[in-house]
Amino acid sequence: MPILSLALKSLLNRRFTVGLMLISIALSVALLLGVERLRTESRSSFANTISGTDLVVGARSGAINLLLYSVFRIGDATNNISWKSYQAFAAHRLVEWTIPISLGDSHRGYRVMGTSGDYFRHYRYAGTRPLAFRQGQAFEQVYEAVLGAEVADKLGYRLGQEIVVAHGAGKTSFNRHDDKPFTVSGILKPTGTPVDRTVHIPLAGIEAIHVDWVQGRQVPGVRIDAEAALEKDLTPKAITAFLVGLKSKIATFRVQREINDYRREPLQAILPGVALQQLWDLMSVAENALLIISGLVVAVGLAGMLTVMLAGLNERRREMAILRSVGARPLHILTLITGESLALSLLGSGLGLFLLYATLLLVRPVIEARFGLHLSIDLPSLREYIMLGLVNASGVLIGLIPGYRAYRYSLADGMNIRI
Amino acid sequence: MPIPPIPIQGIALTIAALAMLQTTGNLAAAEQEHEQYAAHMHGEAHLLVALEGDLLEIELDSPAMNIVGFEHNPRDPGQEKIIQQAAAQLRQPDRLFTLPASAGCVVEVVELHFPQSETPAAGDAGEDPPDEAHQDIEAHYRYRCATAAQLKQITLNLFNLFPATEAVEAQVISPGGQRQLELTKQRNTLEL
Structure with a gap:
């Protein structure tokens, strides 16, 4: 025990360099765990966004592209x-439900999605959770809108309020459908998915605001007001994509093939789970690069510790000599130095974890607002514990180098050092 | 957060989309019949596996090249024999797939679409595809399993039976969700 208090006192005596060492280890550990956190959280956030949907159908492009724009509202x-x-596939005998999706308009930076009431009945996220209303209900009239939780919170909208949809997806648009405002009929509960950042209106509503538009522009002189538009046929001519739920999952591949082989129009049906996996495969290159870089940062941190310890060794030869004189064996010296490095990496890891959680708490609202990524603050995962274990094991291994040198010194120097 | 997923593809698609807009317009593209061709890569086969309740459906889709080593119709008795043997092997799912015995799976349906073996005997040349055409073999198997919960993995013996098969891209739908994975000679077990 006395050797422990001696070691502690020795560390305190060198508190400035030791402090710097701790900070560099803590920062590198926090970075390593932060990268890992971001990776797993973004994955689970993506994976939680769509569940229970067997197929996503859209125009032929790439599977990832289709998944991103139809479900995650990323890209066009x-x-x-x-x-x-x-209609042909919605009435298919193997299809249980479909959710049509029509994108292209926006409201103050939030995407506007045209859909049907089936969206609120059949859409599932995070396992089997259905969409729930915080206030109000699904739209029933053409000019009604249901807001995602974030849209309502950020813009301070309440039930019954009128909102104007803008043409195109920009944050500021000059082409506003201000002659046909929508009334907020419902506000959804937060889901932690892109649904929160979406304004939902009926497909007929999308049609209605575009009745007097031709080729993306309002026809001059032709104005059809909101009431008159209702008289028109508001069946859409085209939609962006649709989600499919099947009666039996066994039929998934068969229906997928039927859609892909559809001769009247080039369509593409994708399995959302598979497309998500393809996305991960694509991203894993970047993720691994990030992980390797943060691993290297940890290595640099530990190398810094090694340098400081080796440099400090010369100054501590007298200290070692005194320890020897009061009865410490060379092996004690080795244990002391290696133990010091283990203690430093343990403390550094602890400090790093603290730093990670502090940062998570701080940046969470920002990341959620800016990127829609919900970071949950959980205890470290098994993988993170393994990472921490590796860091500390390397700390001990690295500590063996100055430890061995001190061991050799203490054997050779004895009490007489000539510095 | 606009992430351009795959730049090259994105550009190609944009060009394709623009071309479409200029010539026919969005909607005119619909309602006209069009020809389409599936991707075809020698050495690579596709496997679709779906499990729900006590039903297990497996579909194998492979270029004929992997199975018999040529994609034209048989030209001599030797090739004829190769095709007959391959067809016979493909009709025995028990040899193609190894399922856990505890699952108690019984083969219910075997369907084989093997264009080369189905061509009528000499004299009817009308069905003979041009030599450069690609040929695909499709096999469909359905099992009914007594205790499907025991069905944890499927081992694919395709790589031993038909060594020209290098990789199998498998898509799996199981109670655990939808997944995609690549199987090879070394990694030939599919976790469900």
Whole structure:
């Protein structure tokens, strides 16, 4: 025990260099765990966004592309698909439900999605959770809108309020459908998915605001007001994509093939789970690069510790000599130095964890607002414990180097050192 | 957070989309019949596995090249024999797949679409595809399993039976969700 208190006092005596060492280890550990956290959290956030949907159907492009624009509202559709094709597959004998999706308009930076009431009945996220209303209900009239939780919170909207949809997806648009405002009929509970950042309106509503528009522009002189638009046929001619739920999952591949082989229109049906995996495969290169870099940062941190310890060794030869004189064996010296490095890496890891959680708490609202990524603050995962274990094991291994040198010194120097 | 997923593809698609807009317009593209061709890569086969309740469906889709080593119709008795043997092997799912015995799976349906073995005997040349055409073999198997919960993995013996098969891209739908994975000679077990 006395050797422990001596070691502690020795560390305290060198508190400035030791402090710097701790900070560099803590920072590198926090970075390593932070990268790992971000990776797993973004994966689970993506994976939680869509569940229970067997197929996603859109215009032919890439599976990842289709998944990103239809479900995650990232990027844009390459093409639309015709309402007739949608009708054909919605009535398919193996199909239980479909959710049509029509994108392209926005409201103050939030995407506006045209859909049907089936969206609120059949859409599932995070396992089997259905969409729930915080206030109000699904839209029933053409000019009604259901807001995602974040849209309502950020813009301070309440039930019954009127909102104007803008043409295109920009944050500021000059083309506003201000002649046909929508009334907020419902606000959804937060889901932690892109649903929170979406304004939902009926497909007929999308049609209605575009009745007097031709080729993306309002026809001059032709104004059809909100009431008159209702008289028109508001069946859409095209939608962006649709989600499919099947009666039996066994039929998934068969229906997928039927859709992909559809001769009347080039359609593409994808399995969302498979497309998500393809996305991970694509991202894993970047993820691994990030992980390797943060691993290297940890290595640099530990190398810094090694340098400081080796440099400090010369100054501590007298200390070692005194320890020897009061009865410490050379092996004690080795244990002391190696133990010091283990203690430092343990403390550094602990400090790093603290730093990680502090940062998570701080940046969580920002990341959630800016990127829609919900970071949950959980205890470290098994993988993270393994990482921490590796860091500390390397700390001990590295400590053996100055430890061995001190051991050799203490054998050779005895009490007489000539510095 | 606009992430351009795959730049090259994105550009190609944009060009394709623009071309489409200019010539026919979005909707005119629909309602016209069009020809389409599936991707075809020698050495690589596709496997679709779906498990729900007590039903297990497996579909194997492979270029004929992997199975018999040529994609034209048989030209001599030797090739004829190779094809007959391959067809016979493909009709025996028990040899193609190894399922855990405890699952108690029984083969219910075997369907084989093997264009080369189905071509009528000499004299009817009308069905003979041009030599450069690709040929695909499709096999469909359905099992009914007494205790499907025991069905944890499937081992694929395709790589031993038909060594020209290098990789199998498998898509799996199981109670655990949808997944995709690549099987090779070394990694030939599919976890469900």
